Every structure is written in C-alpha cells, then in structure tokens.
Amino acid sequence: MTESRDGRRWMGVGQSAHPDSHTAADAAGRAALVGAEPKLMIVFAGIDHDGTAMLDALGHIAPGVPVIGCSTHGEIGPDGAQDDTVLVAAIGGAGFTVSTSVATEVSGRQRDAGAEVARCVADVGAAPYRVLMLLTDGLLRDQEAILRGCYRELGASIPLFGGAAGDAWRMTGAYVLGDGRTMSDAVVAATITSDAPLSLAVRHGWHEVGEPMIVTSAELGRVYTLDDRPAMDLFLDRLSAPPDAYTDTQAFTQFALSRPLGVRRRSGLEARNVSTEVDMAGRSIGGGSAIDHGSLVWAMTGDEESIAAATDQACEQALTGLGAYEPVGMLTLSCAGLRAVLGEDGTRRESERLAKWAAGIPFAGFHTYGEIARIRGIDGFHNQTLAVLAFA
Amino acid sequence: MTDHGAESPHVELLELLAVMSSFSDEDAAMGGAVERAAQTLEAEVAAIVVDDRVTASVGFPAKSVPEADLLAIARRERDTLHVPGAGECVAIVVEWAGPHHGHLVVARAGNGFSVEEHSVVRGMARLLSLTLTMLRTLAAEHAMRERSEQLLDSLRQRQRLLEHLFDIQRSISRRRPLAQILDLITSAAQDLLGDEMVGLWVYDTRDTTRARLVSSVGLAQDFAPEGLTVPLAEAGATGAAMLTDDVVVRCGYQDTSDLIAELTGGALCASMAAPVHDSGTVTGSLLVGSYRPDRVYGPSDIQTLRAFADQVSLALTDANTVDRMYQAFRDSLTGLASRGLFLDLLRERLEAGSAPVALLFLDLDRFKDVNDTLGHAAGDALLVTTANRLTSQLRETDIVARFGGDEFVVMLSGVSNATEASAVAQRILGVLGEPMLIGGRKLRIGASIGIALHTPDVPDPADLIRRADIAMYQVKRNGRCGYRMFVDDMWSAVD
Numbered sequence: 001m002t003e004s005r006d007g008r009r010w011m012g013v014g015q016s017a018h019p020d021s022h023t024a025a026d027a028a029g030r031a032a033l034v035g036a037e038p039k040l041m042i043v044f045a046g047i048d049h050d051g052t053a054m055l056d057a058l059g060h061i062a063p064g065v066p067v068i069g070c071s072t073h074g075e076i077g078p079d080g081a082q083d084d085t086v087l088v089a090a091i092g093g094a095g096f097t098v099s100t101s102v103a104t105e106v107s108g109r110q111r112d113a114g115a116e117v118a119r120c121v122a123d124v125g126a127a128p129y130r131v132l133m134l135l136t137d138g139l140l141r142d143q144e145a146i147l148r149g150c151y152r153e154l155g156a157s158i159p160l161f162g163g164a165a166g167d168a169w170r171m172t173g174a175y176v177l178g179d180g181r182t183m184s185d186a187v188v189a190a191t192i193t194s195d196a197p198l199s200l201a202v203r204h205g206w207h208e209v210g211e212p213m214i215v216t217s218a219e220l221g222r223v224y225t226l227d228d229r230p231a232m233d234l235f236l237d238r239l240s241a242p243p244d245a246y247t248d249t250q251a252f253t254q255f256a257l258s259r260p261l262g263v264r265r266r267s268g269l270e271a272r273n274v275s276t277e278v279d280m281a282g283r284s285i286g287g288g289s290a291i292d293h294g295s296l297v298w299a300m301t302g303d304e305e306s307i308a309a310a311t312d313q314a315c316e317q318a319l320t321g322l323g324a325y326e327p328v329g330m331l332t333l334s335c336a337g338l339r340a341v342l343g344e345d346g347t348r349r350e351s352e353r354l355a356k357w358a359a360g361i362p363f364a365g366f367h368t369y370g371e372i373a374r375i376r377g378i379d380g381f382h383n384q385t386l387a388v389l390a391f392a
Numbered sequence: 393m394t395d396h397g398a399e400s401p402h403v404e405l406l407e408l409l410a411v412m413s414s415f416s417d418e419d420a421a422m423g424g425a426v427e428r429a430a431q432t433l434e435a436e437v438a439a440i441v442v443d444d445r446v447t448a449s450v451g452f453p454a455k456s457v458p459e460a461d462l463l464a465i466a467r468r469e470r471d472t473l474h475v476p477g478a479g480e481c482v483a484i485v486v487e488w489a490g491p492h493h494g495h496l497v498v499a500r501a502g503n504g505f506s507v508e509e510h511s512v513v514r515g516m517a518r519l520l521s522l523t524l525t526m527l528r529t530l531a532a533e534h535a536m537r538e539r540s541e542q543l544l545d546s547l548r549q550r551q552r553l554l555e556h557l558f559d560i561q562r563s564i565s566r567r568r569p570l571a572q573i574l575d576l577i578t579s580a581a582q583d584l585l586g587d588e589m590v591g592l593w594v595y596d597t598r599d600t601t602r603a604r605l606v607s608s609v610g611l612a613q614d615f616a617p618e619g620l621t622v623p624l625a626e627a628g629a630t631g632a633a634m635l636t637d638d639v640v641v642r643c644g645y646q647d648t649s650d651l652i653a654e655l656t657g658g659a660l661c662a663s664m665a666a667p668v669h670d671s672g673t674v675t676g677s678l679l680v681g682s683y684r685p686d687r688v689y690g691p692s693d694i695q696t697l698r699a700f701a702d703q704v705s706l707a708l709t710d711a712n713t714v715d716r717m718y719q720a721f722r723d724s725l726t727g728l729a730s731r732g733l734f735l736d737l738l739r740e741r742l743e744a745g746s747a748p749v750a751l752l753f754l755d756l757d758r759f760k761d762v763n764d765t766l767g768h769a770a771g772d773a774l775l776v777t778t779a780n781r782l783t784s785q786l787r788e789t790d791i792v793a794r795f796g797g798d799e800f801v802v803m804l805s806g807v808s809n810a811t812e813a814s815a816v817a818q819r820i821l822g823v824l825g826e827p828m829l830i831g832g833r834k835l836r837i838g839a840s841i842g843i844a845l846h847t848p849d850v851p852d853p854a855d856l857i858r859r860a861d862i863a864m865y866q867v868k869r870n871g872r873c874g875y876r877m878f879v880d881d882m883w884s885a886v887d
Contacts, residue, residue: 115454148427155452156436157477209740211733266434376478376501377434378427378450 002328002361003035004392008095009196010035011329011391013362015077015087021045024086025054029061031088038062038092040100040190042133042331043069043177044076044366046084047167051175051182054086059180062090066100068188069177070135072366073166073336078358080351081339081367083168089331089364091391095195099123102179104186110142114149117189121154127193130158131200131389133331136187138164138174138369142221144290144381146187151378158191159200160380161389163333163368171276174369196392199321202373204271204385205310208262208298210238215295222279222286223261226297230283235261235274238299249278258303258341260384261285264296271300273337273383287383304346307338308353311386315357318388325392330358332365335384339367418527422448425496425520432516433509435500436478440520441466442494451475451499466495473499486513488521492528496520522702525695560703570711574607574704578678581700582609585693587680589656592668592704593630594676596621603627603634603676610681611655626651633665633677639698640665641689659683664693666701670708678704723794725772726779734793738803738853742846748808749846751801752817753860754782757838757872759798762830770831777830778837781823785816801857810845810877817841817875825873838873840864845877 003010014031016024029041041058045051049071058067075087091098101120103113121132132150136143143164150160165174178188192198213226213234223231232252236245239259244251253275262269273287291297319327332354339347354363371387374380415421422440426448429438437451439462446459453476464470465483473483483499496517498505505513560580563573574592582590589610593603602621605611624631632640643662652660663681667674678701723730729737741749756778763771775798782792782800791803802820807813820841827834842863850856863878866885870876 151450153454155450155454155456155477156475157453159477207740210737266432377436378430379434 004093004095004196004328005326006095007093009091009093009194009328009391011089011091011362013077013087013089013329013364015075015079015082015085015364017082017085019084021050021053021086022057024049025057025088026061028086028088029058029090032090033062033092034090035092037094038065038090039096040091040098040192041065041067041069042089042091042190042364043067044072044087044089044364045069046075046086047071047170047174048084049086051177055177055180055182058088065090066098066190067177067180068100068133068135068190070137070163070165070188070366071167071174071176073168073369074339074347074367076332076334076351076354076363076365076367078355078362080355081347087364087366089329089362091192091329097124097127097193098190100178100188100190102181102183102186102188104183106137106140106146106187107185110140110145111149111152113187114146114151115153116149117187118150118153120189121158121191124191124193127195129194129196129198131192131198132158132160133190133192133389134160134162134187134372135176135178135189136162136164136370136372137176137184138166139171140164140185140187142290143370143372144379147372147374147380148378151374151380156376159198160372160374161200161331161387162189162372163366163387164370164372166336166367166369169336194391196325197322198392199318199390200373200375200388201314201317201321201390202371202375202382202385202387203310203314203317204260204269204302204382205307206260206262206269206271206300206302206384207306208269208300210299212264212296212298213238215291215293215297218291218293218295221290222277222284223274223291223297224282224284231285232279232283235285235299239301247280249280252278252280254340256285257337259299259301260337261291262298262300263291264298265379269298269300270379270382271384273335275337302341304342304349307342307346307386308350311350311353312357314386314388315354318390319357322390322392327361327390327392329361329391330354330363330365331389332363333368333371333387334365335371335382335386336367336369337384338386415523415527418524418531419448421520421523421527423450425516425523426450429496429498429513429516432512433498433500433505435498436475436481437473437483437497437499439497440494441497442492447494451478462497465497465499475499475501484510484513486510486517488517492521492524494521494524518702522699525699560707564703564707564710570707571607573707577700577703577707578607578609581678581680581697584696584700585680587682587687589660589679589681589683591630591679591681592676593622593627593634593679594668595634601625603630606676622651622655628652628679629663629665629681630677630679633667633679634674637667637674639667639694641694643688656681656683661685662687662689664689664697666694666697668701668704668708670705670712675708676704677701726776726794728779728783728800729791729793731793731795734791734795734801734803735853737791738856741803741805742853742856747806749856750804750807750813750816751844751846751856751860752804752813752820752875753842753844753857753864754800754802754820755840755864755868756798756824757840757868759837762835762837766831766833773830774828774835774837777828778824778839781826782820785819785823801860808845810843813843813845814875814877817843821873821875840867840872841875842867843875843877 012032012034014028016027018024099120101117103116106113167174176188217224226234245255256275260271274285371382373387426438439449475481478501481499482504485497578590591608596602596604604621629640629642641664665677665679668676789805842860844859859878863876866876
C-alpha cells in the first residue's frame with residue numbers, strides 16, 4: 001500500500017493465482033484493502049473466473065464498498081503479467097469519493113448507454129480532480145459510440161479512462177462486474193473524485209512505414225480501398241508482407257497484429273488494429289473501429305523497443321502530471337495485441353518496466369481489447385496503446 | 393518524421409462529406425457535423441448557431457450549454473470561451489450565407505487555429521450549409537404535400553430530384569469514376585431545371601483563354617462533341633461565369649456569337665451558368681440553356697444551379713485529392729521522390745538496419761549554362777531526361793530523389809562496399825553522358841557524383857547526405873565529371 005503524505009488517500013493491490021474464484025478474490029481483496037475508508041475495489045480477472053463468487057467474496061470482506069471489474073486477456077500487477085489470476089486494486093481514504101453506474105443491453109444503443117453510465121458523475125459533489133472510469137464488454141462493436149454518449153452528457157468537463165474487457169482471445173464472451181452483478185453486453189462506470197491530482201496519459205509505440213494512403217472507400221468500420229486499390233493488398237505491399245499473408249487468414253492475422261493502420265489526427269497518428277475480421281475474398285481490412293472515407297492513413301509497425309519507449313512516455317507523462325504530489329498508485333491498461341508483438345519474454349520485460357516506473361507504489365491493470373483515455377478533444381477510444389491513470 | 397497535420401484540408405472535407413451524405417434529417421446532420429468538426433480539429437467544443445439560437449453543440453455537460461457565450465462568439469463579440477474541464481479555449485467562427493444562414497463555432501484549449509484549420513472550418517460550414525438547404529427543402533415539401541393536393545405531382549418530382557442530389561454526393565464519396573459522376577450531375581440538373589440543354593465546361597489546360605466541354609446533355613453531338621473547346625469571350629454565360637466567379641444569367645440571344653448560335657442550332661433563348669471550383673479556384677462553369685422564349689430564371693433556379701455546381705466542385709476536388717497528395721511527396725517536374733520523402737525513407741531504412749545503404753549525391757555539370765543559353769524549358773527537359781536515365785539504372789529497391797535545382801540523391805539498398813557503389817556511379821555517368829535531344833539540339837551533360845557508405849558510426853541521415861555532398865564537391869574541384877568516395881580527410885577541405 002501507499003498512502004498520501006496527508007493520509008487522505010491510499011491505494012492497495014492484491015493478486016491471487018488460486019483457481020477457486022472465491023478463495024482468490026478473498027485473498028487478493030484482503031491484500032488490497034490495507035487502509036481505512038475503502039471507497040472502490042476494481043477487479044481484473046481471468047475469463048474462467050466466476051464473477052458471482054468474486055463479488056460474494058469481496059462483499060464479505062468489505063461490505064458496502066462498490067466493486068467494478070472485468071475479464072481480461074491477462075492481468076498486469078506488481079508481480080508481473082499473469083493469466084487466469086484475480087487482481088484487485090482498492091482505493092480509499094477521505095480524499096476520494098466514488099459513485100458507480102451500470103448500463104446493460106448495450107448493443108445497438110451504445111450512445112445512449114454511454115450517456116446513461118455518465119450520469120453517475122452527478123452523484124458525487126464538486127471536487128478539484130475527477131475522472132470517469134469505464135469498463136466495457138470488449139466484444140461490443142462501435143465502442144467509440146459509448147464514449148460519444150459520455151461526451152454528449154458530460155462534455156469536456158471530465159476526463160475518461162478505462163478499457164474494454166478481454167476473453168483471452170476466445171472471442172466468445174467477456175464479462176464486466178458492477179452493481180453486484182456479472183454481466184455481458186454491458187458497461188460499468190465509476191466516477192472517482194479526489195482532493196489531489198489524477199493524471200492520465202496514453203501512448204502507442206508504432207511508427208509509419210512509407211508514403212500515406214487515402215481511404216478511397218470505407219463503410220461500417222471496414223476499409224475497402226486505399227488509393228483506389230484493394231485495401232488489403234496495398235496495406236500488405238507497403239509492409240513488404242510475406243506471400244502467405246495475402247492468401248492465408250491465419251497468416252494475415254499474425255502479420256497484421258503487430259502492424260496497425262495509422263489514422264491521421266491533428267496531433268499525430270492513431271493506431272487502428274486491422275488484424276481481426278479478415279476478409280480474404282473481398283480484400284478489405286478492418287477491426288471494428290471506425291475509419292472514415294477520405295482519411296489519410298499509414299501502414300505502421302513497431303517492435304519491443306518502440307513499445308518500451310511508449311511505455312516509458314506514458315508512465316512519465318502520467319506521473320509528471322501529478323505535479324508536486326507524490327503518487328500513491330497507478331492503473332495501467334495495455335492492449336492485448338501488444339502481447340502478441342512482445343511475446344512472453346517481452347511482456348515480462350514490459351511489466352518490469354512498469355514496475356520500475358512505479359518505484360514501489362502499487363499498480364494494477366490488464367491486457368485490454370481497447371483502451372479508453374479521453375484527455376483532450378472529443379475522441380478517447382484507442383487501439384494498441386498503453387493507457388495510464390496515476391493517483392496522487 | 394512526416395508532418396501529419398500539414399496535409400491538404402480537402403482530406404478532412406471528404407471525411408465530412410461522407411458523414412453528411414448519410415444523414416436524412418436536419419437535427420441528425422447538425423449533430424453529426426459538430427461532432428465531426430470537433431474531432432477533425434481535435435477541439436473540445438463545436439456548435440452551430442442559426443437565427444440567434446444554438447441548434448447543435450458538443451463539449452458542454454448536457455443542460456449546461458452556455459448559449460449566451462456561444463451567441464456572442466457567433467456575433468464576433470468575443471473570441472474565447474470558458475469550457476468546464478478544458479479552461480479558457482480559443483474560438484473561431486465561420487458564417488454561411490443564403491436563405492438559412494448560420495454559424496459554425498469551434499473552440500479548443502491551447503494555442504489558436506492555423507490558417508489551414510480556418511480553411512477546413514470554412515469548407516465544413518459550406519458543406520453543412522449545402523446539406524441543410526437540401527434537407528430543409530425536402531422537409532418543407534413534405535409539409536406542403538400534406539397541405540396541397542394540387543401540388544402533389546410537381547412536388548413528387550421535385551422531391552425525387554432532390555433526393556437525387558444525395559445520390560450524387562454518395563457517388564462522390566464512394567469515388568465512382570469522375571466522368572460518370574459529372575454525367576450524373578448534368579443529367580440531374582437538366583431533369584430538375586427542366587431546360588433543354590446542360591453543359592459542363594472547364595478551362596482548357598493547354599490554352600486558358602478557352603473552355604473545354606467535359607459533359608453535356610441536349611447538345612447535338614455533331615455540333616458539340618465532348619472535348620470541344622471554345623474561346624471564353626465567345627462562350628456566353630459560360631465564359632462570363634468563369635471570368636466573374638459568379639452566377640450569370642443571359643436572356644435573349646439576339647446578340648449572341650455565331651459560335652453559340654451554331655452549337656444550339658440557333659434555338660437558345662436564355663441561359664444561366666454557375667462557376668465550379670477545384671479546391672477553391674474557379675475551374676469552369678455549369679451552364680443550363682432553354683430554347684423556350686418565355687424562360688425566366690428566378691432566385692430558386694439560381695440556387696438549384698449553384699447546388700449542382702457545388703456538387704461538381706466537390707467531385708473535381710475529390711478526384712484531384714489523391715493526385716495532390718502524391719504531388720506533395722513527389723517532385724512535380726520529374727516525379728521523383730521529394731527531399732522530405734527521401735529523408736523519411738532514408739531514416740526508416742537506417743533505423744531498420746536490415747540492409748546496408750550507400751548514398752550517391754549527384755550534381756549536373758554546367759546545368760546553369762543550359763538554362764541561361766537555351767531557356768528554362770530546355771533546362772526542365774534536361775532534368776526530366778536525367779531523372780529517367782537515373783531511374784533506368786536503378787533497382788526497384790533503390791530510391792532516387794530530386795533535392796532541388798540540378799541535385800539528385802540516390803539511395804542504394806544492400807550496397808555495403810565502395811566497389812559496388814562505384815560500379816553504379818560509373819554506370820550512371822555512362823548513361824548520362826549519352827547525347828540528349830533537348831530543344832532540338834543534341835547535348836552532352838556530365839555529372840559529379842559523391843558517394844558515402846552508411847557505417848554504424850554515421851547513424852544520422854543528414855550526416856550521411858552531407859558526406860556524399862562533400863565528396864561530390866571534391867569531384868567538382870578536381871575538374872568535374874566523375875565520382876569520388878567520401879573519406880574522412882575530406883572534412884579538412886570543408887573546414
């Protein structure tokens with residue numbers, strides 16, 4: 001645990017690899033609950049864990065304390081990146097205030113669901129520092145619309161942070177925890193206010209390859225042509241892809257996982273994963289995120305070194321954003337796609353890098369199906385990035 | 393690093409066009425437009441003000457939209473806006489004219505907006521105005537149809553045609569072939585305005601005092617084949633609209649030129665033309681003509697023609713966007729990589745470290761003499777020939793750029809030693825030394841080439857280029873026409 005100097009805020013993290021969900025949540029929860037006045041418990045757990053059992057265990061050790069959480073593609077904690085564990089982060093102290101909300105049956109009404117969960121911001125009083133944390137079912141399409149719904153309700157008044165739940169790449173169903181329930185097709189949110197800074201940062205570690213391309217035909221999240229040529233072929237050409245990536249779905253996914261499409265934004269390129277939803281016959285590319293007709297895009301690539309540099313930048317920016325305040329903890333959400341690029345050893349080294357930045361303060365996170373960090377402007381849903389929230 | 397923010401603003405407008413053409417009612421269009429404006433400009437706030445009322449906004453908590461502040465910005469009484477969560481934001485406003493005039497406001501934390509960003513917002517406001525006009529007309533006619541059975545038939549037809557405008561927008565946004573889109577527009581304009589003749593004319597690229605016909609309906613092919621050019625001064629309303637950048641109406645063709653009389657079989661009684669633009673510059677005009685003596689063009693006809701002319705402008709701008717982007721990264725004369733692109737690619741290649749790299753810095757000998765004695769056109773022809781000959785000696789994996797003037801730089805990939813690099817330089821000198829037919833004369837041109845090899849101690853692309861440049865100057869000093877490999881001793885010659 002780390003407690004702020006004035007004793008008004010603390011954060012704790014516990015993790016258990018016990019296969020029984022109740023036992024694991026009990027152990028992790030007790031390890032995380034190390035201060036007075038716990039305000040929120042955040043659970044990141046393997047897809048096979050039983051949400052109801054975890055909620056039950058946490059309800060016993062901290063009655064009345066709200067719990068939000070979700071399934072993952074791997075948990076990130078001080079003991080490294082692990083699978084199938086229960087990781088619990090708790091924040092508390094008089095300096096924090098929390099309110100939570102839940103939206104269910106989100107498919108087809110993403111915007112409304114976003115606006116719905118955003119209303120929990122009104123349940124907490126005025127405070128100098130605030131953030132709305134969101135955990136979404138990672139298998140929901142059009143995640144951007146959930147954030148647009150939040151922005152419609154809240155405007156620029158509060159930053160957004162969070163991630164999309166994973167299901168260990170099974171793509172059959174993730175879950176989120178909130179309001180004492182385990183849910184799919186749902187979004188959970190927690191407004192966290194603090195009397196000390198809350199600092200967000202997000203970074204990707206990709207760089208562009210060759211000349212840009214114009215999206216000359218796109219619809220419903222798929223890019224059909226780039227520079228008037230079939231999108232898949234031009235994308236692969238730009239990256240000098242091996243022949244089997246042009247013909248074999250598996251080979252394409254493997255190749256594209258570490259090579260997102262960079263969409264031009266005013267402040268730089270935004271990475272868009274195009275490795276899923278492969279369309280060999282139609283030669284289109286896409287990954288569920290909106291890429292509009294007319295956009296300027298680049299093929300991008302990266303490696304462990306560039307991702308490590310992004311990790312450094314995100315941590316440094318988040319911690320620097322606390323100003324003169326000492327950090328008490330961090331939430332670190334990293335894209336599931338990065339695991340494929342980094343491999344097992346690289347993922348371990350990434351965790352070590354996070355631990356180095358944490359320098360003894362607790363941190364918790366998970367490998368997501370999409371990161372949420374709206375810091376400025378209107379957009380905040382990201383692919384293949386590291387998003388960090390630092391608490392002072 | 394490429395400057396991602398400095399591309400043509402037309403790309404953003406295309407994105408907006410794709411979004412706008414998907415909306416079927418006014419509120420949805422305004423809601424979509426403010427979100428898109430905020431997204432494109434990475435702004436916290438965007439709002440639309442119509443008739444002293446905020447009709448759409450994004451960036452403020454629901455029910456807390458500071459209407460009075462936004463109206464003050466629309467009236468240009470202030471230029472900053474307090475936005476909860478973002479602090480004091482710089483605001484810009486663009487007004488659009490016409491029957492449904494309004495304002496688009498965008499506000500962002502941090503520094504002000506660049507000239508390019510102003511241009512993007514202006515373009516967005518224009519597109520928004522066009523879309524809203526169409527949607528309002530549609531909505532009004534829906535309402536009228538309910539009230540008046542008598543108008544039913546004509547309104548049905550009008551509504552069908554206005555819906556056709558959306559089809560045109562969709563065709564543009566899906567990048568159907570340009571000729572097909574232009575034909576779609578001229579046919580729709582004829583259908584909607586009910587005139588006998590429609591012609592789309594653009595400046596003839598070979599002679600800008602003439603206009604060229606690119607699409608037409610109702611003109612006899614015998615008299616007016618596509619591709620026909622006419623002098624602007626004799627092109628009636630068409631030429632006048634192109635020269636004045638405004639809608640021109642001509643009634644009565646008693647004093648018309650022989651040419652116009654011939655093109656229309658002497659039947660033209662009235663005509664109207666609206667200018668069309670490519671990226672904001674007048675590039676032609678859309679002409680409608682009637683053979684009926686009682687034809688009078690009223691304000692609603694003018695507005696309709698303007699709407700079709702805007703569609704033409706969008707189609708032309710869209711069609712040229714890919715070309716322009718290509719040009720931004722390419723030398724416009726030779727089609728070789730630009731300096732910026734070359735530096736990006738060199739940096740990438742060096743960082744990747746997957747293959748050794750050698751650079752050749754090439755400067756033509758006595759190019760200035762050719763320019764001075766034979767003129768710039770001959771100089772340009774010489775540069776193009778040089779570029780072609782250079783390219784002919786290289787592999788697909790090699791990259792050649794024109795750095796400006798008569799300087800060229802070649803990146804040889806997979807070349808790690810002086811022998812291989814020298815062999816390429818030798819080949820290039822050989823092929824450039826062959827006679828060139830320039831301006832009717834046979835010229836022989838020599839070149840000086842400096843070579844630098846990439847080694848681990850020279851990680852910086854600029855440093856590598858400098859070494860090749862220094863070696864090239866050594867060749868110049870020693871009598872030109874040859875090549876030299878860079879060696880460290882050459883630094884002293886520079887100092």
